[in-house]
Amino acid sequence: MPSKRGVLYGVVSYVFFLGVLGYLVLFAAELWVPWTAGSGVSEDLWGDSLFNLFLISLFGVQHSVMARPSFKAWWLKFVPEYLERSHYVMISTLVMLVVMVFWRPIGVILWQFENEVMVSILWAGFALGWLLTVFSTFLTDHFDLFGLRQVYLHYVEKTYTEVGFSEHLFYKLVRHPMMLGMLMGFWLTPFMTLGHLVLATGFSIYILVGIHFEERALLASLGEDYRSYREKTPKLFPKFIK
Structure with missing residues (x-):
């Protein structure tokens, strides 16, 4: 009988991810937590900005290389x-935590909206973006994506099968709704500090680069089905047909 330790590790990895993701949202929002992207005064704007981009690049390299x-x-x-995905989630989460722990906050305010309607619209877009990111994981297989399905199937001694490709809801509108949600979460804010701008820019670049490599892998594994899907479905921004 398989050990329960694998299931426990998978659950711990998943819960750890949820906690760090929650802090990342607040880190980007610059709300309710003491350490955020723009919570400090920088004495070296260029040096701190480049160091922060270096931290993001560490995450990008780890996250992309381990997915190859x-x-x-x-x-x-x-x-x-059966633990490969849980290890990937755990290590990726640890690196994301390192990014935030060693981040050099830059509190220079670049813009700040005062109009209550505009502020409400931007916060709503921010929240919708992160909700879209999370919801989109359930349109594929949330528990497979974060390793829980793998450890469960191993524990009950069932054979693991790959999750098939399908077009559900937002995936009919864009090919990467999760990434669209993250872009909304990073950019839609009523006030933008330089630290937040560096965070948003760095992760936006990584998202675009990551999409390129992800689509190459999908074409290799799914072939003509994905090629046809890619030709008819926009990458990030939906086409609203009149």
Whole structure:
């Protein structure tokens, strides 16, 4: 009988991710927590900005390299296959935590809206963006994406099967609704500090680069089905047909 430790590790990895994601949202919003993207005074704007971009690049390299099939093939020599995704989630979350812990806040305010209607609209867009990100994970397979399905199937001694490609709801409008949600979450804000701008810019670049490599992998694995889907469906911004 498989050990419960794998299930426990998968759950701990998932809960850890949820906690860090929650802090990232507040870190970007610059609300209710003491340490945010723009919560401090910088004495070296260029140096601190470049250092923060370096931190984001660390996350980008780790997150992308560990997702590559060649890395997975090597990695599986050392870890059980059913824990591969949970390890990926755990390590990615740790690196994201490192980004926020070592971030150099830059509190220079670039813009700040005072109009209550505009402020409400931007906060609503911010919230909708992060909700779209989370909701979109359930349109594929939320529990597979974060490793819980893998550890559960191993525990009950059932064979793991890949989640198939399908077009549900937002995936009929854009190919990457999760990424669209993150872009909304990073950019829609009633006040923008320089630290927040660096955060939003760095992750936006990574999102666009990550989409490029993700689509290459999807084309390789799904072939003509994904090619046809890509031709008819916009990447990030939906087409509103009159």
